[in-house]
Amino acid sequence: MKKAKRQSSATTGGGKGGETHQTTVSAKNTLTTNQGVPVSDNQNSLKSGARGPTLLEDFVLREKITHFDHERIPERIVHARGSGAHGYFQPLKNLSRLTKADFLQDPNRRTKVFVRFSTVAGGAGSVDTPRDVRGFAVKFYTEEGNFDLVGNNIPVFFIQDAMKFPDLVHAVKMEPDRGFPQAASAHDNFWDFVSLMPESMHMLMWAMSDRTIPRSLRHIEGFGVHTFRLVNAKDESTFVKFHWRPSVGAASTLWEEAVKIAGADPDFTRRDLWEAIESGDFPEWTLSIQAFDQATADKLDFDILDPTKLIPEEIIPLTPIGRMVLDQNPVNFFAETEQVAFHPGHLVPGIDFTPDPLLQGRLHSYIDTQLSRLGGPNFHEIPINRPVCPMRNFQRDGHMRMQVPPGRVNYEPNSLDPDSPRENHLKGFASFPDPNAGPKLRQRPESFADHYSQARQFWRSMTVPEQGHIVGAFTFELSKVEMLAIRRRMLGHLDLIEPELGARVAAAMNMKGEAEKITPAVAPRDDLDPSPALSLIGKAPATLKGRCVAALVTDGSDAKAVERLRQALSKEGAKLKLIAPKIGKMANGLVPDQTVEGAPSVLFDAVVLLPSEAGAKDLADMAAAINWIRDAFGHLKAIGFNEAAKPLIDKAGVAPNDKLGVISFEASRGLEAFIATAKKHKVWDREKLVQPPR
Numbered sequence: 207m208k209k210a211k212r213q214s215s216a217t218t219g220g221g222k223g224g225e226t227h228q229t230t231v232s233a234k235n236t237l238t239t240n241q242g243v244p245v246s247d248n249q250n251s252l253k254s255g256a257r258g259p260t261l262l263e264d265f266v267l268r269e270k271i272t273h274f275d276h277e278r279i280p281e282r283i284v285h286a287r288g289s290g291a292h293g294y295f296q297p298l299k300n301l302s303r304l305t306k307a308d309f310l311q312d313p314n315r316r317t318k319v320f321v322r323f324s325t326v327a328g329g330a331g332s333v334d335t336p337r338d339v340r341g342f343a344v345k346f347y348t349e350e351g352n353f354d355l356v357g358n359n360i361p362v363f364f365i366q367d368a369m370k371f372p373d374l375v376h377a378v379k380m381e382p383d384r385g386f387p388q389a390a391s392a393h394d395n396f397w398d399f400v401s402l403m404p405e406s407m408h409m410l411m412w413a414m415s416d417r418t419i420p421r422s423l424r425h426i427e428g429f430g431v432h433t434f435r436l437v438n439a440k441d442e443s444t445f446v447k448f449h450w451r452p453s454v455g456a457a458s459t460l461w462e463e464a465v466k467i468a469g470a471d472p473d474f475t476r477r478d479l480w481e482a483i484e485s486g487d488f489p490e491w492t493l494s495i496q497a498f499d500q501a502t503a504d505k506l507d508f509d510i511l512d513p514t515k516l517i518p519e520e521i522i523p524l525t526p527i528g529r530m531v532l533d534q535n536p537v538n539f540f541a542e543t544e545q546v547a548f549h550p551g552h553l554v555p556g557i558d559f560t561p562d563p564l565l566q567g568r569l570h571s572y573i574d575t576q577l578s579r580l581g582g583p584n585f586h587e588i589p590i591n592r593p594v595c596p597m598r599n600f601q602r603d604g605h606m607r608m609q610v611p612p613g614r615v616n617y618e619p620n621s622l623d624p625d626s627p628r629e630n631h632l633k634g635f636a637s638f639p640d641p642n643a644g645p646k647l648r649q650r651p652e653s654f655a656d657h658y659s660q661a662r663q664f665w666r667s668m669t670v671p672e673q674g675h676i677v678g679a680f681t682f683e684l685s686k687v688e689m690l691a692i693r694r695r696m697l698g699h700l701d702l703i704e705p706e707l708g709a710r711v712a713a714a715m716n717m718k719g720e721a722e723k724i725t726p727a728v729a730p731r732d733d734l735d736p737s738p739a740l741s742l743i744g745k746a747p748a749t750l751k752g753r754c755v756a757a758l759v760t761d762g763s764d765a766k767a768v769e770r771l772r773q774a775l776s777k778e779g780a781k782l783k784l785i786a787p788k789i790g791k792m793a794n795g796l797v798p799d800q801t802v803e804g805a806p807s808v809l810f811d812a813v814v815l816l817p818s819e820a821g822a823k824d825l826a827d828m829a830a831a832i833n834w835i836r837d838a839f840g841h842l843k844a845i846g847f848n849e850a851a852k853p854l855i856d857k858a859g860v861a862p863n864d865k866l867g868v869i870s871f872e873a874s875r876g877l878e879a880f881i882a883t884a885k886k887h888k889v890w891d892r893e894k895l896v897q898p899p900r
Contacts, residue, residue: 255644256651260566274372288324290543293532307556328389342428361429368567392686414679416458454752494524509653658730697721751779760821812884815851
């Protein structure tokens with residue numbers, strides 16, 4: 207691995223690189239533990255060697271995270287708002303070459319899973335559609351015990367060391383003196399923190415991209431974030447990165463759509479997941495890995511233990527290893543979705559950790575949180591958390607104990623009960639011997655120091671619309687920041703990521719020339735090739751599978767035309783919803799699903815206007831109907847219409863134009879043209895008309 211310059215811990219933020227803000231520390235403002243012990247380093251956990259595992263003796267880390275984990279009861283501190291579903295996982299082939307994990311050996315065997323998707327920053331009562339990272343946690347109920355793959359819909363993270371996790375979440379949560387904003391990062395605390403943490407820059411590019419405003423939970427990718435190991439029966443280790451890819455393709459909304467959806471249906475993605483499963487349209491993902499050895503890791507110009515970095519797929523392609531299908535909704539939201547307890551430390555033989563310092567801290571934090579949130583040490587006995595294989599050990603008693611272990615023996619070794627559990631050297635979990643142990647120290651490895659190169663690569667991998675959305679997101683968020691110094695500091699970071707990005711955001715905020723000069727620990731590279739796999743739009747499949755189209759109908763609408771549309775959409779794997787001025791059954795036999803006022807067009811992927819002439823006249827007097835059309839146009843949705851709807855779209859200021867996705871059904875093959883346009887998800891050529899580029 208390419209070596210970086212040694213990072214100093216003397217600057218604010220300690221060893222992250224790039225800070226120029228020195229602070230004077232006196233006895234009066236010295237940071238201490240809760241026992242009053244002065245803290246020498248609040249940036250790095252104590253490790254055995256710069257790249258070695260985190261040590262259990264790090265009482266500063268344990269106290270800090272333990273206190274953080276117990277701040278809220280019983281709601282999760284992060285990932286509080288979630289949606290879950292049952293399903294199964296099935297390997298695509300025998301993976302014994304890479305791992306001895308039993309559930310990855312037989313392509314004919316299905317392993318039960320429970321998946322919980324979530325937003326990160328908001329509370330349980332927040333909405334589904336904020337700009338936020340989405341959690342993607344999968345519990346595999348294997349015959350060797352539970353395996354939890356606890357990740358996000360973004361492959362990197364804000365910080366490199368678990369020591370900073372409480373600070374990160376404190377900063378992004380509601381400001382403590384005022385209790386707002388809820389589920390939003392557009393405030394001073396968050397941007398003050400990340401502007402002092404150059405290691406956050408790569409993640410910020412993802413957070414300000416379309417990835418954090420997904421179309422639905424069925425349209426998100428998932429990542430294990432950290433580098434893990436697979437270990438085979440010969441005790442040979444292979445490094446892996448885990449990736450989930452949805453069968454319907456990844457897709458996002460526009461920011462204005464997300465804002466309006468939050469008001470129209472705060473449960474939008476939760477409802478979508480539930481209804482898809484109830485209707486038999488089961489969500490499906492492919493699990494893939496990036497597998498590589500130590501020699502390959504050593505050739506990379508970044509550290510595989512750094513959770514703020516990813517491995518471009520052009521360097522190490524994805525290898526599909528299995529598929530996951532969600533086919534059953536929970537029968538009780540609280541008992542299952544709320545009480546499910548995930549933990550990165552829930553492993554099975556054949557899967558192991560690496561000494562990633564963020565992962566190492568999570569191994570303590572998650573179990574500690576469950577003890578508080580679920581009332582004690584026996585949360586593993588709650589049905590949703592219980593393994594499908596037998597549990598045999600000598601752990602006894604505790605709050606909410608449900609099992610009743612018989613007999614007098616509750617210790618090991620013992621000679622009184624020869625049938626009691628014993629350790630198994632052949633089948634038991636054994637940690638892979640990591641060679642990175644070294645002297646005890648608090649230090650970030652030099653190989654973690656480049657915070658800008660992959661952020662620049664991400665920018666250059668985006669399409670023109672996606673770059674515009676990133677500029678708009680940074681502009682929106684930073685415009686909410688009151689302290690000018692924070693804005694200037696962030697503009698300095700954006701200049702380092704990409705001068706064009708910094709200039710566009712500065713111009714949008716009328717702050718040209720005001721960026722603070724930031725000195726990076728390692729200058730960003732300019733020779734990284736774009737990675738097309740990072741772009742949602744660039745790799746989006748042309749499909750309507752998993753999408754929902756709305757048809758605006760009235761009394762007198764042609765029921766046969768509606769049925770033709772329904773059949774055409776069904777053939778493509780999409781659903782049709784009927785929207786009308788009133789909810790009751792109409793004279794033509796059509797039964798509306800929702801009203802115009804109750805179902806704005808933001809809730810759908812494409813729209814069709816099929817009113818009668820008389821019905822169109824009535825709709826023209828309804829502001830909600832006109833806005834329904836205007837929003838569909840502004841949100842770049844495909845719009846189909848019949849002749850009777852022409853006065854409606856005229857009043858909405860929308861001109862028929864096949865190239866801009868406003869398609870007449872009266873034209874030859876109009877329905878087919880509409881379907882083809884809708885399969886592209888958005889009409890990006892229209893965006894420059896409704897949202898001029900910044």
